[in-house]
Amino acid sequence: MGEEIKVLQFGLGPIGNKVTQYIAGRAYLEIVGGIDIDPDKVGKDVGELAGLDPVGAIVTDDAGKLLGESDAEAVVLTTTSSLESIKPQVLEIVEQKKNVISTCEELSYPWITGPEISKEIDEAARANGVTVLGTGINPGFLMDALPVALSGVCREVKSVLVERIQDAQYRRIPFQKKIGAGLTTEGFARKKEEGTLRHVGLTESIHMIASSLGWTLDKTEDIIEPIIADQTTSTDAMTIKEGDARGVCQTGRGWMNGEEVVTLVFRAAIAEPDPRDRIFISGTPDIDSTIKGGVNGDIATCAITVNAIAPTVKARPGLLTMTDMPTVCALV
């Protein structure tokens, strides 16, 4: 690989800390600084925050100062899911001529949902000769970039269906709570109203697929529904009564010329049968691809983020999406 790539960690929540752990396993990557606004984290070593030995990189809350002084080439940005909120952070990093690899879901394919912000980020990135990439397992790979890649073997594609089905039974408790498990239907409706149940990114995934295939969509839809327990179910963390929610089903749909051509189904629930990541392309030929058991989202999001660092640093300048990139892989 030649020289090490120096990386700053911007955002030191659970994802940021796991990214730190994964970077520590890659000889060609080195963490040289951390940024977080949490006073409990400022002044601490980025390695120690991640449960590792110190790496000699101390967390600061002064992003501008660190970005201006550091010779890092890349910043892993894990602060928010929102394109609008992340924009000033991305621009600040880009102006310091550093590449951005972000888990921000809305940055994964922002060209349709946020065309002006996309253009602004793209122009700033080009002007500064750096690359901005939004990535992650979903959005970023399983429900968008991977089906797009599989379409490469097709003469024709009529429609794309992706199912990401997860049994939350053995996932961490915050995840079980996040998907609404154990809530009454009223509680579920309230949480949905608050917006905290929503998996961010289905719309971005639909647009990535459609744009890649040259499709102009009439409209998209993103619907959240509870999955209701038809019997009482217990996990280590909770008991779910019959009639209460055992999880969430979120469905994204994209229409072209009045027909549904993209369907993304994301189900995560306690005791959900047959967990899998399935892609079905109706076309010539049909492609019916299934990852048995599904891909663990916690590991995979951090892995693909870390795996994307080196290719992003080498990629052409601009705001890129996963389909613009050379293949992101587990380079050791």
Next chain:
Amino acid sequence: MGEEIKVLQFGLGPIGNKVTQYIAGRAYLEIVGGIDIDPDKVGKDVGELAGLDPVGAIVTDDAGKLLGESDAEAVVLTTTSSLESIKPQVLEIVEQKKNVISTCEELSYPWITGPEISKEIDEAARANGVTVLGTGINPGFLMDALPVALSGVCREVKSVLVERIQDAQYRRIPFQKKIGAGLTTEGFARKKEEGTLRHVGLTESIHMIASSLGWTLDKTEDIIEPIIADQTTSTDAMTIKEGDARGVCQTGRGWMNGEEVVTLVFRAAIAEPDPRDRIFISGTPDIDSTIKGGVNGDIATCAITVNAIAPTVKARPGLLTMTDMPTVCALV
């Protein structure tokens, strides 16, 4: 897409003709010429050779003249599996500043098996500002680029197994003969000796995987064995006696530090059960991905070749492999 991409077809065998058909279905591609040395094809219309209406492009055997005069941006090169044989054709095209998309199996990842030719082609392509890509379903995607892409979600990869299992029962008769179906074990051994049984590309696929993951292999292996019928089996085309070959099993292996880390199994036989394309990555996490029924090779090779034309024309100059490319997909 803006303007149409003008394409020359170099090699008008079965693959070249099918590529012509697929190009005809893409509004942004236009065939403007054909090259073949077969006197039966010279002077004929490329469209008519493919069973279509005439496209106004006449086949010539004077490659140099057509390449020099044509304003085509891309040449689809489907003449040979051999890197050494294709080299002069690639260089001739590149010197006329045209991009090359080829189904030549040995061109799919030639960096390890033919480093000098690779360097020569790469330098010529860069000097002329064009891109050279070897692609196809296998090698080029199912047994190399796709497993590499799937590794992107892994923190760590210990080994990669790919199984491409095909039931040849319903494939065209030349394919059934090609895989040695119906031969006695002596006949199979003779055909293997002649070299006509060999599926070209397993070694290239092994190297694409290993190089992408940053692995330096000790050695590779490519073994061809008959699959023996344990009972008499009849197809429309032939009867296979018990004890004779019903097809071929070809296994590619790559070792690193004395351990087998890449295993590619290509089985094609009459009445082969459970046809599939399976990728198993042993790592963190394990990834076990299967395309049900497997991907039809005849369609897919031509589809991915046609799908690769536009991205190759746009890609950076040089000799690229499928993992260097932005995602190749079924753009309409």
